[in-house]
Amino acid sequence: MKFLSNIKVALVALSVMAISTGCEDFLDQEPTASVPVASTVDNTGGLRSILNGTYRLMRVSDSEHDNTGLVSYNLVMDVMGQDLIISQNWYAWDNECDFGEANWRRTSTIWDRHYEIINNANIVLANVDAAEGTDDDKKIIKGEAAAIRALAYFNLVRAYQHTYLVNPNAPAVPIYTVPAKKEDTGNPRATVQAVYDRINADLNTALDNLVADRPLSIMNKGNINLNVAQGIKARVLLEMGDYANAATFAEKAATGYPLMSAEQYNTSGFNDMNNAEWIWAMPYAKDQNLGYASFFSFVDHNRAAGYKNVYVNDDFVTLFAVNDMRNTFVNNPEGADYEQFYMRKFADKPDNSGDVVLMRAAEMMLIQAESYARTGSEELAKDIVENLRKQRFSSSAASLRPVTSGQALIDEILLERRKELYGEGFALLDIKRCQLPLVRTGNHKYAGSLSANHPRFIFHIPQREIDANDNMTTADQNPSFGAYPW
């Protein structure tokens, strides 16, 4: 009996122990795929990693195949113009200029992606001065982050309001220069002027800190360098009507980036950032969805698989001279009326990869030419257009130099931009910048026209923003689109 009761005493002790044990440490689990904020932002290595992530964010594809950051922003701005046609599927609503209302997906994808980019840039900029690391590294990081932020605001201000010259006091988009906090309730729409002030301040920071060489650790054209910052600056100045400075920065930006040949334009497939003319590009490599969500899936009709839904307006095709090698259009008589032509300007590489161009020398030359033409230096403008055409025509015909002048010369240069840059994201943005109507003729699926500065040219603020932002109400919304136009 004595023995038994000893067992029982032991059992009581054991059970009381068992039900009262368990220590706090057991609940202190650690994340395994993320790093703490504090130990990341206090050194240049961490900040460089955030910049790397931000570049990836600028191109990464979403589960929706028409949301690939800057690349889809550019394609949207192109298909909202007059020259490209979407036969069906992704981007069709953009093509109809009918995807920008408050509850529709397009406005949210543009808004959310750009502001996420801005927040990451803000984190870098808020910490770079105090971070540990060499001054050279810090300068480059600071310059890149500032340029990224400038470009993001530039894209936003152009998407959510008419061009600068329409009304600098019109409401544009909220500005943030510090990282997001839990307490943030959202800033009000800043004026167009305030956003451009922000952009210019950031670009000046970028110009002060960046160099033309890309740092050794980042060897490719995916990273922003001094020339890219100068190029963005040129675009901004052109938009603001500061033509003299626009020409200067455009010239600087293109320095060191010679034009590709006419042959290269016609056959290279615009898929490699090693193209000497390219100043900036998004790499589309294995870390990207190279299947249906790839940029090439939409534009490259010779691809094994893809949506292949981008076609070209036949009225645009007829604008090209016979020996203009930029005519990459393929006749497709099998297709429906609006599927008569597609382009082979863009073609992916055999492994489905292929870089996407974001800035190249020809655009800079055309900024120069337009700026000269608008400031009366018509001969300089003509020189540039002639030089460009020499690299774009198969034979040097005598007529390569423009013979027009005044507004006609400006129009000719704007047409030259369309011919040179189609598919690269400029169509609607040029229409907006020059305050032109959108006129769709020919076999466009959505033929007709929208007046200059049409409400459909500016996206509505996403409803989720208005709902959650304490400083915005529906009264702050952009004007209604009006009736379906086509």
Add this chain to the structure above:
Amino acid sequence: MFVVLFAMLGLQLAFAQTKQITGTVTSADDGLGIPGVSVVIKGTTLGTTTDIDGKYSLSVSGNDAIVVYSFVGLKTIEMPATQSVINVVMQSDSQELEEVMVVAYGVAKKESFTGSASVVKADKIEKLQVSSVSNALQGASAGMQVISSSGQPGENATIRIRGIGSLSASAAPLYVVDGAPYAGALNSINPSDIESITVLKDASAASLYGSRAANGVVIITTKRAKKGEDFKINIKLTQGYSTRAVKDYELLDAGQYMRMYWEGIANSYNGATASTNLVALLKSNPYGSDYPNPIDADGNVVAGAKLLWDNDWRDALTQTAKRTEFVGSVAGGSDKTQLYFSGGYLNEEGYALASKFERYSARLAANANPKKWLKIGTTMNLAHSEQNYPNSSGNAFSNVVMFGRNVSSIYNIYQRDLKTGEYILDADGNRLYDFGENRPYAANSNPVATTKLNEIRYERASVDLNSFAEADIIKGLKFKSIYSVNYMVLSSHEYATPQFGDGKMVNGRSYKDRDQYLIWNFTNTLNYDKTFNEKHHINLLAGMEAYKSKIEELGAGRTGFPFEGLTELSSGAVLSRASSATSNYALLGYLSQVTYDYSGKYYLSASFRRDGSSKFKSDNRWGNFWSVGATWRVSQESFLNDVKWLNDLKLRASYGTSGNDGIPGLFPYMEVFSTGWSNLTYPGLLYGGLANEKLIWESNKVMNVAVEARLFDRLSATIEYYDRRSSDQLFSLPKAPSIGVTSVDANIGEVKNNGVEIELNNRNIVRNDFEWETSFNISFNKNEITSLPQDEILRGNRKWVVGKSAYEWFMPEWAGVNPDNGLPQWWRTIVNAEGNKERVKTSNYNAATKYFLGSALPTAFGGLTNTFRYKNFDFSFLFTYSIGGSILDNDYAAIMHGGRSTGTSMSIDMLDRWQKPGDITDVPKASYKNILSTETSSRFLVDADYLRLRNITIGYKVPERLTRKIGIEDCRVSLIADNLWTLFGHKGLDPEQGVAGTTDNRSSSMKTISAGINFSF
């Protein structure tokens, strides 16, 4: 022993003046004699017991004696001793046994339980042909909404107990298997191994599970052998066939489609343009290339043109599914050790092409009493399952359900001569697949060809081990320890053939993923049970519980697989992805409970639990959860002693709290950068989102009152009312996206669910050879948001505001078709000249006003079961039903496009379209241009009411005199039909579409008809 002694004594004493009564006692269940029945003269100790054949012989003195026949588990019978031969048939009577049910951390007598719980027994579970036990609970008890929205075999049903309490945190109940919280795969448990399921619904029942009980608890108890039971082998075999439970939408045929599409272009441009562009747009001409413009400018088929093909893609993408199940089990043991062993094989196919679930399972349950004061036991479940899971929901073109429905029949499955329509054959005479290179619908794909070559396959190998030891320390004091481990490896195999379709572009692709789950739970409890002065009974429980889950994921993928059929990564050329991740999660809890009852009349209980979770910051990771409950058994009061028709009457009430930490993130309180955002070869980070250090449990407060009664010895009724408030909702609070972050986890708002549940059971007829029993349950639930951090939160087609359900639709309201021009119309509220609000019709969708248009959730749902037994035949049927609520049928909207979606099928309802001014119809005109007719509106909201014949079972028990000869004891053959008939107002759609009432091109419930045989020896 005593009975025999008394019987002998009785024989001795009743020597004189007696008459002899003989007879046989048989069972109503099988008509066989029952040995060991006590046969006693009422008011005396005189009696006997029946022999092995159920025969007895008894001496009785006097004519007014009453003989009492009694046996444990059977209903006691009294007969006057007027005849010399008295044969009696005894009925089983579970009602008269004290019903014991499994509850939180133990068992309880039904009559004394203060909480709300429903029990589903093995017999109900076994009737249904389900691969996962979750699907067997449909209609089985009140308060539990069970939705089987997927027709993919092996998928679990969605279970919601007493409404949906959480706005965005998990609303799923906690599963507990054999006393331990279970996080393994439910479909790895063979439903045949389940003894009972208890569903804990209110705080008094569930609060002991504290932090994870907010959405109710489902306790699964598996089978074990009984003490001293002879070893018995049970075999069950079933074989069946399945098809879709409801027919899919009816579609236009190829000829109708061509003309309808022509009409769409003609309405948008003109007849001539339509005629010349028709084939160029559709990229297919089922009239053959001899008729390049088969429909003329007036919309008629040109003379001589005949349809050369009309392809049935749906048929090609479905299969007649087979279902085979084999279960064998052995159970038995001595007083000291008992064993239960079972093995099962299930092979269940789905109607979607190539879908399948195959499971091998084995379970061992061993119990032992090595010492008088010690009990130990263990159960081990081994399961290996393979699930072929072709994409069968969602919007991807690889979804065979959507593809089959949405690709127009004008497109060819196999290549044809475009002039004659004849199939093109290869050298061996085989047809060649047509991948539709230019097909406007899903170009370059043909799931008929690729679904069998491609692979989406999940393999689960799991080991669940659950061991316990229970020691009696001193009289009334027990210590129990349960340790359980769920170990599972989930292997996913995805392969896309290099030959065709999606994989062709990358020359074949293979993904391999291995997710390893290691989850353990350790529970230690002390229980003290004591009765004072025969009237005061007290039970004390105290314990601790620790839970740890570690999930390790490893995956990689390659492209470039030139050899068809070789899917291992080493055969691939290019590495396309490789990743791994580990997630850790831990919980720690301390629990206690006191129950007290007085004289079997008054019952009180109180519980308290304190839980900590690794998901919250150390300052606020601990939460306290408690409950109180009381029961009054009114029928035990002396003033009701004379009310004979009232067998039992019980009132109970409870109130208490429980918690929920079911948010997706593991560390919502930490501000971090996420890794994995590398740019080419350079490592990259991105801001991981705002953290909330103050985050705490979502808490649930439940009030419950109930009346339980049993009347006239046949009718049992339970009526409950509950009010459930879920506050501090764990919610991803929307932030202004412009700050760069779209949300932050926060505790916000409150949701109220209240309702009434009624369960009725009536034994309509109880005769020797005929029995009929009816069970009915109905649950009413109302869901309402009672507090929000902002005036409104828009959530797609819903808007959350205080006072409305979280599942209330908010969208434009359909106003029919304008008879003048055939355009769709919606309602718009405007302020008229007098300053009053007025509703007008508009054809501008963007100008339409959005209205609240009712909730997706049903107002009531439940089940009705009837069970009949006639001699050796048994028959039962179960209806499940749902009343109220609505479904947004986007599947249907997709096929009502009227020519807008080139190449996509159209519903037969398009024939009712508007055609000319004056037409009164609800279907807008066909239009190639966008008239927005299929935009979301109440046009596509359909009533969700349905009635479904969930199960019919007809069984026949082969008489034992026949089976005994071949050494078999029980043998029953049966015919089983699941989902045989469905009453639902909207053709083409299955009514079970998920809690939120939205469609997703899913493979839906199946109708399964099987034959089975069950025998033991």
